């Protein structure tokens with residue numbers, strides 16, 4: 001497996017070199033909106049420390065990321081009035097991974113909906129509004 005590349009897009013977001021619609025962070029993890037959301041409220045959860053994916057992550061990295069995934073899933077159910085959550089996670093190119101810094105996708109879902117096709121950029125105002133909605137929900141608890 002290839003080595004971790006510190007110039008991947010998510011590493012640049014972590015260093016503040018690229019902008020992101022930030023939702024939440026703690027000591028170990030960061031959450032921001034996916035810019036090509038497959039559903040309204042589609043977010044990404046990443047560790048703050050480097051690893052490519054599940055295959056080279058430490059148990060501590062996985063534990064902290066999954067704890068944040070659960071916290072965001074609960075908040076997303078409320079913020080987006082969702083009826084379910086789809087989690088996605090891809091490992092290496094053959095596994096469908098495009099950005100090589102570990103991330104979990106959180107997709108709020110509603111009964112009978114279908115996910116949008118990949119590769120469609122969202123309106124920045126919508127991403128901003130969805131990030132704000134999540135932040136407000138997390139503050140209220």
Ligand code: AMP
Pocket residue numbers: 009018020033034035036037044090096097098099100103
């Ligand atoms: P994958 O590695 O297959 O999980 O896909 C990477 C995901 O990152 C896709 O859902 C992209 O829409 C998303 N993405 C790519 N660049 C950015 C970015 N600058 N900010 C937020 N999400 C991004």
